[in-house]
Amino acid sequence: MELVGKVLIAQAGGPTAVINQSLVGAALEARKFNQITKVYGALKGVEGIINENFVDLTKETTNNLEKVAKTPSSALLSTRIKPDEAYCKEMFKVMQAHEVRYFFYIGGNDSSDTVRIVSENADRANYELRAIHIPKTIDNDLVINDHTPGYGSAARFVAQAFSGVNLDNRAMGGVYIGVVMGRHAGFLTAASALGQKYPDDGPHLIYVPERAFNIDKFLFDVKAVYEKYGRCVVAVSEGISDELGTPILAKLKGELEQDFHGNVQLSGTGALGDLLSDMVKKKLGISRVRSDTFGYLQRSFLGVVSDVDQQEAREVGEKAAQFALWNNIDGSIVIERIGYYSVDYRLESLQKIAGKTKLMNDKFINKKGNGVTDEFKFYLRPLLGSGFNTAHRLRAPLAEKILNK
């Protein structure tokens, strides 16, 4: 029997450049089914559900939905709240009152765990609900997925940024350190390698959280590159930690802000870059050392987006509606890579995804732990999309010196 009722869509966690593609994909696909009475969007994730703050997307024009789909960041706003049992019970009360029968939650691994809790609570409460997790994260750290929507666009930003700062560093000299988002997984930082074109292009050194960061080794690496090229570009994850798992930033700052999930605040501060810069200046005696922390630009920059990422984000939303409405099971939409390059989607059980973190495969990181392999570049390249700009150098020959001839 068809499950008649409303669709409720919400977005959670950090925004991405394509998260609204998933929202619009799910909303428009759901409206093709007769049993869907309305499509609601909850404002601010689960907070919107508790507070009954819903917008009626059924009353939105398709034209505007298509415009919103191309706009970065969460159009339904976001939340960092992770519901416990009690919170879920409050959510059900509201869902029941509104006859919500389809719940689509767009988010990362914390959010997939939220969907799992909601799904399990619905079962226990004998409330008929299809709960589907739609993947999204610039960190690319959802298990089972080949990659996640949002990553390709953020990776494109990071690669383009490093392609540019490499040119800047080549013109001005010195050492440049770019700090990239990534708490546990280094995928986004590793994307900096796709900014390289010529053999001596930076980033010359790439440090990801998957390898323990040793300050002496870092200084040794920088010195070696600087002696070879007279300059050095470094890409480093905000989440780099020492052998004991202590974040390098935590070594610097005593008091660190914590969010609802008990995570230390790494983004929104330039402290890590400044610390590393100061060390290079003092220990290596290099005068021109600069650092930038890419911060929030990399996940919601207007106009830098991968078309491949856009299309896939759209499709995971569409598939969520299709799986929910053609089948009778909950789960998480998973992206599978088939060939080079195409993808397909399937539904995986929430238990297998929820709360787990995928790290970079060993084969993607070089032996020295300060760079990536060609295998990683092969993996990432198609995700950056089409029309990716590359740098061009002068190839004009040097003129003969004649002054002291």
Place this chain on the structure above:
Amino acid sequence: MELVGKVLIAQAGGPTAVINQSLVGAALEARKFNQITKVYGALKGVEGIINENFVDLTKETTNNLEKVAKTPSSALLSTRIKPDEAYCKEMFKVMQAHEVRYFFYIGGNDSSDTVRIVSENADRANYELRAIHIPKTIDNDLVINDHTPGYGSAARFVAQAFSGVNLDNRAMGGVYIGVVMGRHAGFLTAASALGQKYPDDGPHLIYVPERAFNIDKFLFDVKAVYEKYGRCVVAVSEGISDELGTPILAKLKGELEQDFHGNVQLSGTGALGDLLSDMVKKKLGISRVRSDTFGYLQRSFLGVVSDVDQQEAREVGEKAAQFALWNNIDGSIVIERIGYYSVDYRLESLQKIAGKTKLMNDKFINKKGNGVTDEFKFYLRPLLGSGFNTAHRLRAPLAEKILNK
């Protein structure tokens, strides 16, 4: 009589996204004249001249020059060195040995002063030389010019960045502070206003170096916006200073690096943003406060460029060659705005440009000193070029609350 000899082109100061358009415009235009024997490019500005480090651009393909023109940052590399009399004499020796008769120097106000010194020294030495300054600076602070090549593309980056972080801040809440380049002039920071679309869009507050920055007033402003919208996006110039002219950053850091021109290092550190964030957290008790320092991304980001800026940068290069070869005077190429929107170019005397700094006109800054006027937006809009993305919001109506009915 025609002045037969070589053209020598060099680039100086901070790179821009379109500085190579000027290089290529000058090189290709110069090659149309019979009296030009060769077109040389000096590597690293005046350093390349002293050291006879020239590339022979005559042996470069037009195809590759066109590719390089579209690549950000200085293809001939750059320098911060500003030559004195003795340095200029060394330069002349080399120029004479190579029969350089046309010198085109692409740079900002420091560089225009270099061209002035070179020109005056050439006169005194009775060395026949045409020296032309080709304008370039993301700061937009060259006097007499309506605007400068490089500014439009950097402004586009800043506007797009703020359009994105505004969406991010809207989704996540809290206070966001974005630190933008600009030592004395606030033009680039002010460009953040072009990221606004909806009435409550950020940046809600914009602080430029043209107005004394008062920390209490800043906190008062942030509090007012936060109380009104539940969030606040701030754009601030790296060069903001207090009533006495002391940089706010200098109040924080005791020891500050200085460059060859006696300028304090403001870029390449996240310290100012972190300082302001800490104050908002502590004084206003707002928990989620984030800051990003846009740093080097804003002047050399691959793929974010204004087509208008590209075209004008090309033309100032072409005009430099034309003025030098059709006339017998030195000077600086100036951009004049004629109509809305078109431009024309003329040659202005170096003395009028050299070493002077243009600040934002009073009519561009609001009375409170924490925002820009519509007149500024009218001024800037055409410089951002075509195809500028804008954000779109959901306009779906709120659904009725029924739980406690």
